[in-house]
Amino acid sequence: MDKTIFKELFNSLFEFMPLYHQTIGCIYHKDYGIEPSLNKSQQKALFIIQKKGRVMPSSLGKAMDMQKGSLTTLIDSLVEYGFVRREADCEDRRKQWIILTSQGEEYISKLMSCFEKEFERIFEKVDSQDIYKLLESIEFAKEILKNIKETGVMICK
Secondary structure: OOHHHHHHHHHHHHHHHHHHHHHOHHHHHOOOOOOOOOOHHHHHHHHHHHHHOEEOHHHHHHHHOOOHHHHHHHHHHHHHHOOEEEEEOOOOOOOEEEEEOHHHHHHHHHHHHHHHHHHHHHHOOOOHHHHHHHHHHHHHHHHHHHHHHHHOOOOOO
């Protein structure tokens, strides 16, 4: 395949990331008055745990691009808030799972409601056909990234 397409893809993604953070990603920094006021990493961890149902710390670290020491501190803070609990694996006690508590579920539910309202506000003036195209494109990109992950071509560990 022509290498210029890879360069174009790289440049497009590199341009996309700051645009995302400036237009949509900023909603994760707003103060919605939900107590306690968690930082972006704490919120992101809760979303990931909720999406997966339960997660091992190593998987959470990969998903968040965090080192083990920082991740341990993050998980400890969520345990202190009562939002997650650690649970030993039934088959291998050396492994542990991180699981949302009911308090964590309640917190995420409130936060998601705020995020959804912000998304509606941001996209309310965008043509509905463009929103459908964007959704299809994101779903397509997710499938490609999942395929890359499944083939083991990952360089990130």
